[in-house]
Amino acid sequence: MHGEFLFFIQIFSSGIAVGCLYALIALGFVLILKATGILNFAQGEIIMLSAYICYFLMTAFHFPFLLAALSTCILAGFLGIVMERVVFRPMLGEPIFAVVMVTIGLSILLRSVTGIIFGQDNLIFPTPFSKETVKVAGIVLSQTQIWIIISIVALIILFFIFFKYSRLGLAMRGTADDQQVAWLMGISVKRIFALILGVSFITAAIAGIFLANLVMINLSLSMIAISAFPAIILGGLESIPGAIIGGLVIGVVENLAGGYLDQMIGGGVKDVTPFVVLFLMLMFKPYGLFGKEEIERV
Amino acid sequence: MACLITLPIWSDPFIVYLIILSCIATIAALGLNILTGLTGQISLGHAAFFAIGAYCTAIASHRFDMPFWICLPASAFLSAFIGLLLGLPCLRLKGLYLAMATMSFGVVVEYVVITWDKVTYGVRGISVPTLSLFGYPLDSNNKIYYFLLAVVVVMVIGGTNLVRTRVGRAFVAIRDKDVAAEAIGIELTKYKVMAFTISSLYAGLAGGLYAYVMNYIHPEHFTFLLSIQYLAMIIVGGLGTILGSIIGAVFIVITPEIIKSLTQVLALLIPGMANKYNEEWNVAAFGLLIILFLMFEPKGLFGIWSRIKMCFKNWPFTY
16 A cells, blocks of 8 residues: 555656646747747747757767756747747737747758757767765655756746846746737737747747756657647636646546556557546637636627 | 640650659649638648548558549548548637648558558558540550549539639638628628538549559658649749649649759759659758748749739730
């Protein structure tokens, strides 16, 4: 009995670690969604690309980890600003179908270009975290996982402070709320969009760097962003705390399903669980736990 | 039309093969265009219905040795039935939510195909016996070509008729403003579910034909990328138009070959390019195509074609 409970807590804790990662990815999605109303399908590719760039900086130029991570984040932010100018701004008035397809096209393009530049093999990231595990009250967690939990919690608190108290954060929230009014009040909406995209890409970069520490670097890293969709829906499409909570829930549920159902059904349950959850959520509660219900006016 | 019928006589076997692939793609793209272009329901899970059709045909003909006139309609109807089942819960979803729901459906079907290997043989794939029309085996590409041409013509005529009838107009009304459509008496439930069913019927039929043409199917043929490819076909071709689906399907099937030939031509001009050709370039170009078409030509190739026609009609005036 004690063994069973321990098994449960163990899976739960690994779930929290992965959940923090999902929460960060979901945060990136919701930032863009709140501000521009666009669901950026290419976010997964940014995550993957940052993992590759960090790896490249560390192996080809021998940057120390922190410097490589920082440079990757700056590059990602810069890419966000460029992407806003080149891809998102021309598509601002278009129907949502067109914009979603453009981001999908972008994701395909980025993925294949990364494959062309870096090759198709798995790469092993030179992780700075040691491989030994830490035993906390009977639960075994690797150092990487603990660092993930600590850093992401710190990041979320930082984001919270930034959005609530800084001028720029306030401007972003205002723009996300109502573009027209923000523009009338003198906020440069174009610049805020670019900055929001930059910030969102930075969160994707951080998620990518952590992911590189957890698993092998591969082109399929981009799929993790699609697994984070249920997190966004769970939390409601436009709510940042909802996205974070959604991410944690999805991480835990995914791990629990994998731990318990893998023996019954055969492998791979972990990968399909988020989508089953997504489908069920969309059937019964499409606006999630914290979302605003969209009232359509004719 | 005449040149299409006589094609195998005067052209390369490779071109015949390409046109066979385009025919299958056209049928599937037609289905998707009815759902997404005409009725406005974004579906990112079309490959799932294609897969259901393909596997139904494969299992029926490989394991149970059923003849084609049971397998193909069975694929179409099974796919249509599952489309109906999917359409029902998706009734109140719109836009982004519908896209995500259909995408997750696609992923779940992919997972089931790989894991339920007692029925689908999982990653081992299923080899499908050659299609034989009432005892007349279609074992050469040319014979398959004529058969497929006939099927495509039937499906295209069906599609065109659909667009012109009451049902087609109801679909367009739902796409334009479904609240208003309901207000004038179009039962949303009936027509939305009908759109899903018809679209999956087309996809299932295309999948069954694909199984017969390829003689071997494998879960890797039916990924999310395939759904995106079909969406690209109808976007590039022209949303909501029958001719657009055909043009788009042919274009997307032919583009990888054009790129291959282009790189070979460039290899002659620029030394050192010869070995650089990579399968990935196709995919990159494909993504780029989607982006460019959506940014600059939202009506797709059909839009360009309409403009050309208009230009001819109105010459020498511009409007």
